[in-house]
Each structure stands twice: as structure tokens, then as C-alpha cells.
Amino acid sequence: MNTKRFGFAGVLAAFALAVSTLVAPSASANTQIVVWADESRGPNLTKVIAAKGDWVPGFTVKVVTFSSFDALKDAFDKATDASGPDIVVGGNDWVPTGAKSGKLAPLTLTAAVKARFNQTQFVDLTYKGKLYGVPVDINNVAMIYNTKLVSTAPKTFGEMVSNYKSLKASKGLKAGLCIAGGGMSWGAHSVFSALGADAYQFNSRGGIVYGRAFNATTFGKNVRTYLMDGKKSNGFFPATDTGCKDNFLAGTVPYAVIGNWEWADYVAKGFTMNLMPVPGVVDGTYGKMFGSVSGALLTTFAAKHGVESAAKSLLTNFFASTDGQVRYQAFEKRPPAEKGAQADATVSAAQRGFGSAASLAGIPQIGAFLNSNKGGANYWDSAPAYWTAVLIDGKDAVKEASKLASIWRTNTDGGRGDL
């Protein structure tokens, strides 16, 4: 055989072999529901679903775990029809952008299912009047105090500052109150609110008040009184959360705002879960903290994968059920969102403590207002910017508060259409 024939035969053989690798796509129906979750929820969901596999008859559930919450968000933003999940366990602040961009699908829950939850929780997962998921667990923060430094629960913000000043030298305190969980925007809202600055205003019936912001002068003066020493910070409240958790655990900070996902770390170090909201400047008042929910969100990919009804069944049979939430939270250790699960005896004291703090001073986290940039910056950027401007850069607390109030008011008014 000469080389030419060999070459021709070689080409034919190569293509025959290559074409033979083409596999015709299977025509059988899809019986798998794919759920995406982060590095904490994913493994716990896998354990629960593996233990009881028949949440949706005729279907299996595959849980895909991502290395972090950010990695999960990034992957979901880039997901395509073929690769995307049917359900994603994500943050409630994903709902506006996900719904806007056609990645999340609306669902309608029956009255019986809705009655199992606190109705304000659905606000977090609603965009333009449509619901996009079911509440899974509650995210909130509460304040904890180190009983070795301060023996009783503080009644006012001023009491905390006085305690700090009196103990600072003798105990070598690095700060008085710091934000260990939730960051200087979400977690720190309880401090903003305790001093008089709420992200949005409520009327006596619990409805949102538009066209109004917090009183910047009152808030600014409170900041000057309790957090400043002249033009400089008095050290009570650091402008960043760096090192807060370590310092509190080391006993150099008497009060800390912690998240309900990390209470086990404090219990392991011997701290009592004396959880409470941050006290306000007046006895009997408290700083409001965001009581947001994480949601199991229905995606538009479910319909394309031919499992839309199955995914909806999983949402109601597992994620929104007492049984499902009790089993899941036994591993996840966060306060469950479903009422029956909250009342379950297996819910820990810490989870109850967070729930109790939330019931005293929790407000819904309304993404439409907090994510809005209509005021020039959204809540997430403007809130920590205030602390930096006043506590680090030494700018005037009242003047900067006026700017903040204007931004938050404009954002609330601008985000109204997205509710």
C-alpha cells in the first residue's frame, strides 16, 4: 500500500472513529432534580435527602455543593440551560436580580403552605408581587456579652459605653462593641438603629413609610455622644469588623454582634448564649436587626429540564415542610423558618435565643430598598462608608448622617416599584 492510499484510509478511519463517539441524546424523561447549595448547606442537605429519598415520588434529588456562598452566586449568575440547577438555596437578595434577569421562576403556594410561615418572610422572596421561593432558615444577628467582663445585660447603649470606659484600662479592652457577624452593613444595622438610623421607616401598622428618612441630626448627635471623643473615635465601636470575633473570644471586647450561623463557635469557647438585641439610647428600646431568610429558589431551568412540577413538589414537600426543616436544621443548626420546626423540641437554645431577639427587634430585609442605587449608592456600600467617614476620617457625624439619610430615603422611594 502506498502512502497516498494510507493517508486516505487514515482520514476515513479517523473520521469513522470520531463520528462513532457521537452519542445520541437520551430520549427518556428526566427524573432528577438538581439542587445547588453552598459549602455549609450542601453537605447537610445531602445527608438529609440521602436519609429519606422519597421526597418527590419517582424522582431523585442531586445536591451540588459549591466551595463558598460567593462561588455559588457566581456559578448561578453564569448558569446556562444545560448546566443550571432546578432549585438553588441562596440569599433573599438574589431574588430581584434573578427574577429581573429571567433566571428565577415564580411559584404560588397554597394557603395551607403559606400559613406555616411568618408572612413577613415572604417579603424577602417576593419581587413585583410574585413569590420566587420558600423560606428555609432565618438569618439574623444578636448581641452577646462576655459575662466575665460585664455581669448583667445592658439596658441602654450608654450603659455599654460607660462599662467600656471603666474597664478599658484595667482589662486592656480593644473595643466595647464590635460586629463579629454580618459585616458593617447588614450586621451593623442594629447599631445604626440603636442610635436612631433605620434603613427604612415603618408606620404603626407595620407598613413602609415613603418619602421619609431617619432624623439625621438626632442620629449624628448620638454618634458624637456615644462613639466619639471630640473629632476622633473613642474606641468603643470600631469602623471595621476585622479581628472582632477573635478579640471577643480572647476577652478583650465585652459586647459583640454575632450571626446565628456561628453560635456553636462561641458555645465551644464556653460563652453563654445570653442573646439580646443591641439596646437603644432609651431604656426599653432596641436597635432593629434584619431578619432575613435564606430561600430555596425555583429556577427557570427546571421547566427546561422537564422537572418543573417535581421541583415545586420538592419545595413544598421538603423545604417548606416541618419534617424537612427539622431534619435539615438538625445538621445546619440555624433557626428554621417554618413555624412547626421552630417549635420542635430539637431546636437548640441558641436558635431559640436568636429567634427571641428577632421577635423583639427584627425587621424584614427588603432587597428592593437595600439593593437600590437610586440614591447614588446602595445600602451595602453606604452603610460602612458612614463608619469610615466619621470614625476614621473624622468627618462631621451629623453632616455625613444627612448624606446617608438622603441616600436611604431615595433608595426606598426608588425601590418601591420592585416590591
Added chain:
Amino acid sequence: MTGKNMTYLIRGKVAFVIKVIFVTLIASILLLLAQSAFAQREYVISGFLAISVLLLALTYLSKISIPLKFFIPGILLLTAFVIGPILYTVTMSGFNYKTGNIISKEEAIVQIKVRAIEAAPSGLSFDVKLGRYDGEPAILASDINTSEYFISTLDARIPLVASSVTLNEFGVAVEAPNFAPLNDSEFATADKEFTGTRFAFDDQYFIALEGFEAGVVSQQVLEFIPEKDQFKNLLTGAIYTDNGRGNYALAEDKGVILEPGWRAPIWFENYVNIVSDPRVREPLIRVFIWTVAFAFLTVLTTFALGLLLALALNKPIRGRRIYRSILVLPYAMPSVMSILIWGGMFNTEFGAINTLLGTDIAWFSDPNFARVAVILVNLWLGFPYFYLISSGSLQAIPSELMEAAAIDGANPRQIFRKITLPLLLQILSPLLIASFAFNFNNFNLIFLLTGGGPRNELDGEIAGATDILISYTYKIAFGSGTQDLGLASAISLIIFILVASISLYSLRKSKVLETFA
């Protein structure tokens, strides 16, 4: 075995068979990927992969061109990972492509139709059992509050007497006359058949499934009219038409739109916004000035320090090898680690720098200090590179030139200024230009060290003090609020043109390319 200046490891039929196997393996993988891309409706990618397979087979299994055997992998990879993304970026820069306008128009219409189904104001819902009634898809519905039971098909609602149905422990009907419930194994195929089906309720409403166990009384609010490319609100009569920007908008009020939208061509509007919209133009100008300054200062400082060290170690001193090894260490460490460590060292309260200096500088809160920090860290990261190339270049300069100049009476400073430096610059100018271009787009450093900040959000600043064009573009594309990929693509193209122009001009000015002519 050798022949005609070439050395063959394997020849003949064995070599041919190995080549065919290798090409076939590659072709198989590429065709598999092409088929997967086709299944996901990525036709351009699928077509490119298929053409690549043909080109590879033709190149390696025929004698069409020997040089092509060496170039074809590089050409294909260049096309896939450089030319392709550039073309895509250029295309997207002419689109309204942002949060709310991501998907295609066809997909947007499907999504709007799904959202056009709304629950009845009564909120009425039923527990349902899926099955068939006289061979047709049907649901057996139960209202456990009122003990109402009925079968609903596509066309009719058949009331049932309570005594005729079998109830489970929750009072939900599970069996009824002439109704054949689906068993578990039939649910998989049932999803596609039953989902989206409208089961009869009354003249105004139908029952839509919300899972396999619940049905909600619903109505259709919007109707799509394909001939007119419009949506009509069936309750109010309002008409929504394509506004040409990727949304169906209310005819009377273009601000009222249906969501989701789709990515729509807006041609040069993004470029016009860059110039005409002050919210885009003003931060962009400020960021551009800082980017040029940052890239220039980086090259200047790193080159200066690298050259200084190269000159210092160009003499035979004791321990020179050890010094050289130590100086190269910053270059050997992963830059990500170095940047993060430096970030910690610059921390205002706990950082090593403030502790050592006994100061309280807010390095990342003050714009000027943040810029200084960025330059200092980049100096640390970049000087070993210039030290190495300067060392090598100094060796390449003939020593006779310096000796001759010394004999003619020139002092060391004059020798450096008139002989060494010009020759060095001639050798190193392409590398200096490349370093400028690299640092013009040094995203890693800015993102990891300062995140582009500080930024005064309370004063409405959009770009941070240390944001360079690429990090600013990244924020526009992937920021926490609205992600504007179309505008980011337009700015990316402008960055590309700027860097290419500056680089070409510099190369021309330095006459380096003439050396290759």
C-alpha cells in the same frame, strides 16, 4: 535515524499509525464537545469545533502544508481564546446587555408568558391527584375545608359526590370512578405532560399545577400576539410593544415594562453614553488619568530600583550570588499571596507598617495613602523582574565602550548617562512598553489590595481612588447592583484601543521594530 538535517525518532508505518491514533483521539474529543455545544444551542461554538476537526485532519493526515502542522494548533487556540472573545466583546458593546436584559427575546417571551398566569384573587387552591379520566390527562381535586371534590380535565369540570371518592388520612381524595391515578413511575413523564396544562374550573379561571400535589385557581393576565409582536393585558386592555431596547413597554408609558427583558442591539449608544453621560464620563476620566499615572510610576519605580540593584551587583563582591537569590524571591512567590500579606501589613489598627512606624495612617481609607500603598506593593512585586533583565542587559553591553569613554576622560556618571543608559533603554524599551501595558491592566493588584477603594459613597462617588480602567470596568460588569455588560464591553474596547495605541506609538518612537524590519 537521520536524513537531510532532520532526526526522526520513529518513521514509516508505525509513525503514521501513531499519528492517526493521536489525531483521531483529538478529533473524538472535539466532536464530542461540538455535539454537546450543539445540544445546548451554542451553534457558533459547535461549528467552530467541527471546522477545527476538519482542519486538523486535513493538516496532519495530508501533505497540504508542512509549516501548517506547526502553526495550526496555535492558530486555532488564538482564534478560540483571543480573537473570539474580542469579537464577542465588540459585538456585545453594541447591545443593551445588563441585569434585566440578559436572555434572548424568545426566552423572554416564554418567561413573560409564565408570569402572565396569576392566582385568582380568592387564593383558592386544591389538593390534587394526577391521573387520567377516560384516557385524558386529568386531576382529582379536593377542597378539604369545604369537602368539595371534582375531576377536572382540559375541557370539563366534573363534580363528585363525597361518598363516591376514596379519601386518605388527610381527607384528600385519592380514588374516584373512571379516574386512574398515576403511579410513582409515571410521574417523570407526567411532569412535561401536566405542567403548564390548564385544567377546567370555570369560564374565567382554570386550575394550574403547583407541584404534583397542589392546584391553584388561576387566570391568564397577559396574552402574546405574535403577528403584532405585542403583549395585551386581558384585564385592562393595555398593550405592551417592543421598545427596541430589549423590553416590552406600555404604549402609553414607556417607563412601564414587562420583565424579563432581552439583550437587544442599541448600536453605538454605549459609546455615546461614555462621552455624554456625566455619571459615566466623569469617573472614567478620573480613572483614566490615575491608570496612566499608575502604570507610568510603576514602570519608573520598578525599573529604577531594578537597575540600581543590577548596577550595584554588577561588580565582583563577596556574597553576590546570595544577594541575587534573595532579590529574586519576591518574583518567585505567587503574587496573590504577596498582595494579601501586604494588605494585612497595611492594616490601620493591626498592621505591621503602622506598628513599626508608630503611626496611625489609614492606608486604605485615605485616597492618597491608598495610591502610595498600591505603588509600593507593585514596586515590591516588580523590581526583581527589572533587576534580572537589567543584569542580563548590562552583560550584553561591551565593556570596551566604557573603557574607551574612561580613557577619553568621562566620569562614571557621564558614562552611565551617555553610554550605559541609552544602550540599556534600546535593549529594554520593548520590555518597558510591555510592562506599561501590563500594569495598565493590572487587575489582580488593585482588586486584591484595595478593591479599587477608597470610595466616598456618601458623596456619590462611583469609582474608587485606586480604581484603574480594568477594575472599574469589572465593577460595571459584575458589581453588586445592576451589571451592565454592554457598557463594560464598550469600555473594554476603548481600553484595548488605548493600550494598543500607546504601545504602538512607543514602539515606533523607540524604533525597536526597525531592528526586525
